[in-house]
Amino acid sequence: MNYFSSEFKLGILGGGQLGKMLLYETRKFDIHTKVMDPSNEAPSRIACNEFFQGDLMDYDAVYALGKKVDLLTIEIENVNLDALEKLEEEGLKVYPPTSALRIIQNKAKQKLFYVDNNIPTADFQRFAYKSEIEDSIANGGITFPFIWKATQFGYDGQGVKVVRKLEDLNGLPTGECIAEKMVDFKNELAVIVARSASGEVKTYPVVEMEFHPEANQVEYVLCPARIDEKVAAKAREVALDLSHKIKHVGLLAVEMFQTQDDKILVNEVAPRPHNSGHYSIEASYTNQFEQHIRAILDLPLGNTDSKVAGIMVNLVGAEGHTGNVVYKNMEKIMGMDGVTPHIYGKKQTRPFRKMGHVTIVNNDIAEARKIAEQVKNSIKVISE
Amino acid sequence: MNYFSSEFKLGILGGGQLGKMLLYETRKFDIHTKVMDPSNEAPSRIACNEFFQGDLMDYDAVYALGKKVDLLTIEIENVNLDALEKLEEEGLKVYPPTSALRIIQNKAKQKLFYVDNNIPTADFQRFAYKSEIEDSIANGGITFPFIWKATQFGYDGQGVKVVRKLEDLNGLPTGECIAEKMVDFKNELAVIVARSASGEVKTYPVVEMEFHPEANQVEYVLCPARIDEKVAAKAREVALDLSHKIKHVGLLAVEMFQTQDDKILVNEVAPRPHNSGHYSIEASYTNQFEQHIRAILDLPLGNTDSKVAGIMVNLVGAEGHTGNVVYKNMEKIMGMDGVTPHIYGKKQTRPFRKMGHVTIVNNDIAEARKIAEQVKNSIKVISE
Missing domain, CATH: 3.30.1490.20 (ATP-grasp fold, A domain)
Incomplete structure (x- = not known):
């Protein structure tokens, strides 16, 4: 199958912000896409070739989409796995494969998988x-x-x-x-692993999730993580080991704890592009969305190194605001060096809803971190 | 007017590959777009919010689009200027302004403008x-x-x-x-200048167009140009001077000759994102398309520096091939370091038609140049 021809049709289950960013890449490669999402106002709706409104947990809806495409991928793991399994049996390429999704979709199964496969976990x-x-x-x-x-x-x-x-x-x-x-951790880390259909594997650098000291919410995702090189090497190794064992195809975002005594424990995984990889759009040689496409189409994987340091700040709905969204001080943050806002296109805000993210890139991560804090303190996602 | 709200509607005249790439940025900022193009199969068709088929040289068609939007921009300069002028008189923001387009649309007027304004030209x-x-x-x-x-x-x-x-x-x-x-030139260079509605101005680094020694066709666009710093500074100065004098809003791509005695002569300009700036998607802190949006919306301009060296190779239809396009050896070039193909989505190829481009990024421009040559020698745009 020639992916770079109009015959090839890629199906995507889910049309949220991850799907939206995935579509920048399918547009770049001129890959024909058919997206299904329960919401008729899904952020992916505009840039896909064909949109289908449908319940992702509904067997018939998922099966029907599968029959219309040459390859099926996901942007959310809560999808009907029985339908995917049937499609696989009938010869459709489903990436990530149902076998990996079955493990990941249920957190008890996920944890048991870690235990059975000697993956360190709490x-x-x-x-x-x-x-x-x-x-x-x-x-x-x-x-x-x-x-x-x-x-x-x-x-x-x-x-x-x-x-x-x-x-x-x-x-x-x-x-x-x-x-x-509960893990008494020094840092929360994440590593994204890309694994292609034929088994080529690459890991992205370790990122660090920096939490708000009081609110217990991720405030910043920093790449590279400000950790010891040995710990970083260990984290990549654990993620790679898990990738081999779970046999996903596409991306696997592995969230981990670095304990007080520098052990790595896997927290949980997502078999798709992930919030912890958004920095890659601006900072990496190959962004995570392009990499996911390369992996599922069994193209050579791209360079996962960074061109520059990158920090991501989530734009979440402010407390006390529900309704038509307004982004306050957008012009102000766009005047700061190396700042790129991404607005997902959800029309309604509510407290803590993910409405977008902002990336800050700089040659110097300490400088990026300062600017990120100015961004965080300036931008407000409120209602009209 | 709050641009980051669903009330704001941006009109774009032309829906070719430049428009398509511009739409990555309007999607990123969730800006509502209305695009007009004569072709119902225009590359921009998919990712815009609303598409209108219409002749860009037709007064009524252009005027009608203008009445539906809050701000109008272009991705091609061959549009009906009388309609734009009327829209401006009626209070619509048209960027670039008709006054600049009048000078640029006609090459005799463009040349006379250079002479009248002491802009060096052949x-x-x-x-x-x-x-x-x-x-x-x-x-x-x-x-x-x-x-x-x-x-x-x-x-x-x-x-x-x-x-x-x-x-x-x-x-x-x-x-x-x-x-x-005819100018006996050492190098053909280009500088992109961004100028916002309120007059903030930034120049991108000088790029160099490297020609095929026999075919007299641009083979590579290199950023930065491999030229003397003094010449580069002079080129940016000339471009900036022209930008101030022509009073465009948005981008101005200034193509120039570096003569054998290191004089700079302006060849021609384009008041929009330009082929010579495609490298910026992967190489620059702020790519040219985002910068155009920032400029016309009067947002602060982004950093025009490069993160890494970038080289662009145009993908043009091979001689002797007309019909449904096939990209041969795409997988091969995607296995080379720092290579990103952009496929514009035109279904039919013909000799020398611009079908896409490939960007090669690397910390070392000499290394990027070697890879660019491998790309050029591998990829073939042919018909089925």
Whole structure:
């Protein structure tokens, strides 16, 4: 199949901001795309060749899209896997493959996979129902504090909660979950691995997620991470090992903890372009979206090195603002050196909704970090 | 007017490859676009918000688009200027302004403007009809060789011919033209100047057009140009001076000759993103398309420096091939370091048609130049 011809049709499940940025690359290579998303106002709608409104968890909808394309990829992992499996059986290329998605879609399976495959990760227990956690606490099986995680459909911090006392469990979903030991970490890191259909593999540099000291929210993603080279090498090694074992095709974003004694523990993974790789659009030789396309089309992978240091700041909806979005002080931040805003095109803001991101590039990461803080303090995502 | 809101509508006249690349940036900033192009298969069609099929030289079509938008820009200078002038009179922001387009659209006016404004340029004569050139030759008014240029509607080398003997004039259009003295140049250079609506100005580094020794076709555009710093400074100065005098808004690509005695002569200009600036997508802090958007929206201009050296190779249709396009050896060039192909999405190839370009970036321009040559020797744009 010649990908650079009008015969080839690429299907993409999900049309959010990741899909939107993926479409810059399909446009660059003139690859014909068919996108499905539940929302008729999905950010991907404009730049794809054909748009289909459909429920990504619906067997028939996913199967029908699959029958219209030559290769199917995802921008979100919550999709109907039975339909993907059927499509694979019928000979369709589905990247990442269903086998990898089955492991990743359920956090209990993901954790068990780490344990079975000697991937370092924080201790945890799996529970079929939340009520079983309460029993376990009563019996001394788990001690506070711990992290509760729903095994399915968590996204952007939803489905995760720090539990310090019994009452913290109130109001959480009652279904399958895990209780994970809290890690006393020095840094939260991430490594993106690209793996092509024929098995070529490359890792991006380690990035560092810098948290707000009080709000417990990622404020900045920095590339390169300001860590010891040995720790960085170890993080890339762990990510690469996981990539080989999980046999994904496309990108795998591996989020990790660097513990106080410099161990690396895998937190969780995403088999697609990822927020922690957005810096790559401006900073890397090959951005993560182009790399994902190269990997799934089995083209040679591009150089993952950085041209310059890059820092990403998420643009999230301000607290107390719900409604038609306004970006305040956009002109001001665009006057700062090396600043590029990305607006995802969601019309409505609400507190903490991801509305865009801003990249700051500079030869000197310390200088970029200063500018990033000015960006963070200036820009406001509010409602009219 | 808040540009980062759904109220604002940007009109773009022309939907070719320049428009297509401009739309990556309007998508990035979530700016609503209305594009008009004569072809229903224009490369811009997909990623704009609204597409209108229309003749860009037609008064009514251009005027009608203008009435639907808050600001109008162009990706091609051959548009109906009377309509633009009327729209400006009625209060629409048209960038570049009609006054600049009037000078640029007609090559005789452009040359006269240089003379009137002390912008160095090659000597020339203007003729209302081609037959007048023949009279002038007969009377010794012009001597061979010289360059014949149609004053209007030339594009991509059409409308330009080296005339070495009388017969070379055969078959050329009979209308208004200029005869320009041939310049014995060391290098052909270009400088892109960005000028915002409120007059902020920045120049990009000087690029060098490297010609094929026999075919007299630009083979490579290199940034930075491999020239003396003093010459580069002079080239930027001339471009800046012209920018101030012509009072464009948006980008102005200034093509220049470096003569054997290191004088700078302006060849011609384009008031928009330009082939000589395509390298900037991968190599510059702010690519030319984003910069054009910043300039026309009167946002602060971005950094025009390069992160790395960049070389661009045009992908033009191979001789002897007309029909459905195939890009041969695409996988091969994508395996070379720092190589990014851009496919414009034209379905039909024909000899010398611009079908795409390839950018090669590297810290070392000499290394990039070697890879560029491998790219040039590998990739073939042919028909099925």
